[in-house]
Amino acid sequence: MNFSSKLIEQSVEAFASLPGIGRKTALRLTLHLVNKSPEVTQQFAEAISKMRQHIQHCSICHNLSDESICNVCADKRRDRSLICVVESIRDVMAIEDTAQYRGLYHVLGGLINPLEGVGPGELTIDSLLHRIAPQEQPESEVKEVILAISPTIEGDTTMFYITKKLKGSPVKVSSIARGVSFGGELEYADEVTLGRSIVARLPYKLSE
Amino acid sequence: MNFSSKLIEQSVEAFASLPGIGRKTALRLTLHLVNKSPEVTQQFAEAISKMRQHIQHCSICHNLSDESICNVCADKRRDRSLICVVESIRDVMAIEDTAQYRGLYHVLGGLINPLEGVGPGELTIDSLLHRIAPQEQPESEVKEVILAISPTIEGDTTMFYITKKLKGSPVKVSSIARGVSFGGELEYADEVTLGRSIVARLPYKLSE
Numbered sequence: 001m002n003f004s005s006k007l008i009e010q011s012v013e014a015f016a017s018l019p020g021i022g023r024k025t026a027l028r029l030t031l032h033l034v035n036k037s038p039e040v041t042q043q044f045a046e047a048i049s050k051m052r053q054h055i056q057h058c059s060i061c062h063n064l065s066d067e068s069i070c071n072v073c074a075d076k077r078r079d080r081s082l083i084c085v086v087e088s089i090r091d092v093m094a095i096e097d098t099a100q101y102r103g104l105y106h107v108l109g110g111l112i113n114p115l116e117g118v119g120p121g122e123l124t125i126d127s128l129l130h131r132i133a134p135q136e137q138p139e140s141e142v143k144e145v146i147l148a149i150s151p152t153i154e155g156d157t158t159m160f161y162i163t164k165k166l167k168g169s170p171v172k173v174s175s176i177a178r179g180v181s182f183g184g185e186l187e188y189a190d191e192v193t194l195g196r197s198i199v200a201r202l203p204y205k206l207s208e
Numbered sequence: 209m210n211f212s213s214k215l216i217e218q219s220v221e222a223f224a225s226l227p228g229i230g231r232k233t234a235l236r237l238t239l240h241l242v243n244k245s246p247e248v249t250q251q252f253a254e255a256i257s258k259m260r261q262h263i264q265h266c267s268i269c270h271n272l273s274d275e276s277i278c279n280v281c282a283d284k285r286r287d288r289s290l291i292c293v294v295e296s297i298r299d300v301m302a303i304e305d306t307a308q309y310r311g312l313y314h315v316l317g318g319l320i321n322p323l324e325g326v327g328p329g330e331l332t333i334d335s336l337l338h339r340i341a342p343q344e345q346p347e348s349e350v351k352e353v354i355l356a357i358s359p360t361i362e363g364d365t366t367m368f369y370i371t372k373k374l375k376g377s378p379v380k381v382s383s384i385a386r387g388v389s390f391g392g393e394l395e396y397a398d399e400v401t402l403g404r405s406i407v408a409r410l411p412y413k414l415s416e
């Protein structure tokens with residue numbers, strides 16, 4: 001691309017450095033901002049710059065937060081005996097969107113992946129173990145840990161590691177239910193899901 | 209979407225205000241920046257904010273420029289007798305990329321579109337006429353105006369308007385050649401292009 005302006009070129013490079021945005025899209029976004037008033041761009045740049053400067057990880061669950069303790073951990077009405085362990089904050093948002101869960105979270109910040117050099121030390125597993133069995137208190141208020149992690153190789157390794165670390169602890173370890181989607185047609189379910197959902201069948205209960 | 213952080217929400221809203229970026233993509237871009245160092249975001253925000261603050265329209269051709277006169281108009285080696293009239297700066301970039309044109313440009317900033325309230329007054333047509341026939345000089349250095357405008361209803365109206373305004377002027381008005389693409393198969397050309405390229409046929413010249 002042949003830019004008549006260095007400023008335009010730098011703005012296009014900036015946008016194109018973001019994932020999934022090519023140079024054509026970056027130019028379209030830049031020209032969009034040029035056609036709007038300078039205040040629009042100022043507000044855009046400030047929102048992003050302010051977010052990055054002030055964003056923190058919650059010191060308890062490692063979720064992204066405006067304060068040092070996130071609003072889930074700070075909410076007194078939530079069930080402190082339940083911790084749902086997830087890979088990233090995107091999973092927290094997905095579960096919160098269902099409005100079905102009232103416990104706390106723990107964000108691992110990734111999954112164990114030896115090929116990419118991610119060991120348990122890079123994740124927040126130690127912090128999770130400390131939450132479940134704090135040294136200061138004789139008894140933990142945590143009763144159950146729910147593993148809401150994808151059953152990939154990395155996910156299975158991570159779940160195995162956490163479960164092994166919790167062996168001997170009175171805390172119950174569970175995993176989210178997997179099977180054919182509610183409302184999903186059997187013929188469109190993938191083979192692994194359908195196969196596993198037959199192996200892991202449950203007693204049929206009439207809904208009340 | 210259920211945001212645990214107001215800062216994240218504001219950054220997502222900022223990205224999602226750009227054309228073609230939805231809230232899911234906006235979240236992905238925001239989390240990408242969170243995972244990089246704060247300097248990356250700072251540079252990103254500064255590049256865009258600086259661009260919008262300092263960008264200008266060239267006072268001669270209305271192309272986007274860092275200075276009050278763009279580097280095409282300022283280039284002494286370019287042919288000042290030719291002006292290529294285009295709709296937007298994107299067209300300037302496309303023509304510059306071909307490296308086939310050594311004249312100057314004139315960016316209209318749109319096309320005449322009465323339905324959307326865009327009349328000749330909203331475009332830079334007066335400035336084009338002034339460039340072609342300046343009052344200060346008895347004779348203009350411009351010899352030819354090339355209309356490189358899409359043959360849509362708006363484009364045709366704009367070309368008609370400019371041509372009519374230039375009637376009686378010694379300046380030659382031409383339009384870029386249209387027809388089946390070089391290397392294009394006849395069977396894949398659209399009907400209008402193929403039909404018009406037969407009507408507008410040219411004497412066949414052996415290339416030397």
